[in-house]
Amino acid sequence: MEKNDLIIQLKDICFSYAGSTPVLNGLNLKLCKGNRYGLMGPNGSGKTTLFHIIMGLLKPTSGEIEIYNNPARIENDFRKVRKKIGLLFQDADDQLFSPTVLEDVAFGPLNLGKSQEEAVEIAFDTLKFLGLSGFESRITYKLSGGEKKLVSLATVLAMQPEVLLLDEPTSGLDDKTKEILKGVLTDLDLSYILISHEIDFLTDITDAIYAMENGTIHFDKEIHVHQHVHAHPHGAYEHQHD
């Protein structure tokens, strides 16, 4: 693996919230160009915390973060990081704050220094790519759960990031929206880390799944192959298989 391909490197990261026991405890992580990792772990194991640390929203108590081989320590370093790495929040409600969809999607490009026209154009293109054309003037606050997730993804993609951090993008989504999301992630040529509790979803769109436990990520567990057999003995719900 060439050194140039290394995007995110975390070394011995420790973190605890004020007055609580440690959440991350000597965590190490490497993400290279083209990698698509899945991350699983019990509730409260610190997955969301990890993403927030990579983005500089939380500061580790010890350990080092390197992004493209540059150490990131102070707020100014992370300003640059945030232009390259896009984070999709666990709760889509947290991500949107402008009154209309168009304004929200254009917000990122404007911050990157694009002109008003360019920003609007990028926003239109991104919405089209996600199949959200026609949503431009909808009020973000009144979108349904699935629509909010997709618009949130649009706001992140509009910044044209090189890496995505996706925090439970499928929770609460219906099967149809999940399929759309799967399609989008497969079409994009991006590296990403995806948190989810749904192993089926992860196996479909990631190259490797890692487990988070006791404040670290386990990279060393052996690969696991097997089959499930589920039975659906009753119910009138139409259930599609591809």
Place this chain on the structure above:
Amino acid sequence: MEKNDLIIQLKDICFSYAGSTPVLNGLNLKLCKGNRYGLMGPNGSGKTTLFHIIMGLLKPTSGEIEIYNNPARIENDFRKVRKKIGLLFQDADDQLFSPTVLEDVAFGPLNLGKSQEEAVEIAFDTLKFLGLSGFESRITYKLSGGEKKLVSLATVLAMQPEVLLLDEPTSGLDDKTKEILKGVLTDLDLSYILISHEIDFLTDITDAIYAMENGTIHFDKEIHVHQHVHAHPHGAYEHQHD
């Protein structure tokens, strides 16, 4: 089916939020003692709205609600309804409002007119039943996602309801917590309606799954039996099967 067994009956319920298109459109529903229904449906199809209408938090524009064969129309009717039917909110953050877990769980029994000692005793018992002993003095808003869901369930169960309405109780939960929830629901001798997007979970703990679409519930679709086969070709995440 005897008439006495009928708990919830909705007839021709229509509902729309101010200034929007109708969400529920001539919906009918019957729930009898012992029934355990699953409810699926795309995002925004009105599942949560339906639950809120049953609890009297939203008023239908037309149609009738009968609970234990008594029509429920005004706020006073629903006060009685709420003592028999427990609702688990989709977002656990909405459900917990007291500073500590114990106070929150004892809140319902106190409202039912129990004495302080009785209320505390019920709270302790409920927490114990859910495997949450020791949580009594934890601060509710500092719990992790999964813990919040379980405590929310405790607050509802502490009211000793006869019916449960569970709005996506599993979203965002890890497999272990899901198993706990499954165990609890199986052990309880209650009727319930459970909303979820996870068909595997629904098949395990409900007797019938219905689909919500276009503002109504489809009871007439035929029963569907088949098998899934999933493959997990990679990943280091430990995945348990029972």
Place this chain on the structure above:
Amino acid sequence: MFEELSNGDSFIRHLDPRVKIAVVFFFSILAAVAVRMHVLLWLLSLGILIVVLARVPLPELFRRLIPVNLLIAFLWLFLPFTFAGEPMFSVGALTVTREGVLYAARISIKSNAMMLMLIALVASTPIFTLGHAMHELGVPQKIVHLFFFTYRYIHVMHREYVRLVNSMKIRGFTPGNNLHTYRTISYMVGMLLVKSFDRAQRVHNAMLCRGFEGNLYSLSTFSLNGRDVVSLILMITAVIILGVLEWKKTI
């Protein structure tokens, strides 16, 4: 950020909150009315004694006294010059009067004495307990409700605020002196209000679902025990003695 002043065990912490509220109330009224210097000094000493008994951590105590004393420092810039009375000395065209200095000194002592008592009260009683105690002392139920809701929503708003700020940060927002910044901030405040409103409504719905009919119950019952009665009598006697000292023209 809005965490209450919490501290370890102290004798004061275990007193009935109603007793504490009553004592602070009468103490404050006396301090607000008193003008005699020796009475004020006694009040200040009493305040210090209570704060010590309440075991308020010193750094925290000083941090909380800063705002009040900044304001008092400001008054010292005016009152000695603007108060009419017997001149003490002059600074340029301005004359400092004896009465002015005394007046400013009295205000300083009063303010600090009252603040010490308030800090001791807050440091030894959780806010929720204070709310229930106020209810017991006759504050109308609806006001107490509003108090509880407000206290809870302060936390809700703060959390929603942190989330919105994070969302702005990760999309490369840097505040500056431009229209984009003003618009963004106004959106943020607006969104904060809307979200908090809806959250408030949903929380209220959840309460209704659990049989809430407008009655407040507390798990902490208040009962006066011997220690409470003795403390109450001691403190009220002290306040009364000082009140008599203040009122009697002699001594």
Place this chain on the structure above:
Amino acid sequence: MHISEGVLSPTVLLGGAVLAAAGVAAGMKDLDQKEIPSMGILSAAFFVASLMHVPVGPVSAHLILNGLVGLILGWKAFPVILVGASLQALLFQFGGITTLGVNTLNMALPAVMCHYAFRWGLKPQTSRPAFIFATFASGFGAAMIAGIMVGFSLYLTGEAFLPAAKLVVAAHLPVMLIEGGLTAACALFLRKVRPELLEGFYAP
């Protein structure tokens, strides 16, 4: 905008407490249990606004948001501000027990005045410029009157406070401008995103 404990004369404190109690009673008349949660939110907003503050003399100048609270709530601004102010006293020691009445009165009375002066602006049929004018004026006006009342309370305590009182009012000018802008911006956002909220509150 608070006056600290120990500064005002007993007469002013008592007068403030009596008038504030009357205002609170007026605000509590026909108050429905159902309204308390939304009032709590505004009360919390009022509390949080006070975190952005600049000390100006014997009062502490910071955002007040009483214009917004008054515009939406009318007389109910009194209980809302009373509760907000008591939490400020308990958690930050902004003001105290004896000044609670005066401080509530100084912030809530201007709020009610602006409610009657500018609530026409919240009607759905108001044009955009008129809406912006009314909401800005409400925010600006409520902060201005509050500043004047704080100055007046000091002046009533003693003439020696006059120069300090004048300075306090003058120092509030930037606060008034910010209040006006923020109130207008918030109201515009609400009008676009949740117009029901404004209409629902508009009491005919």
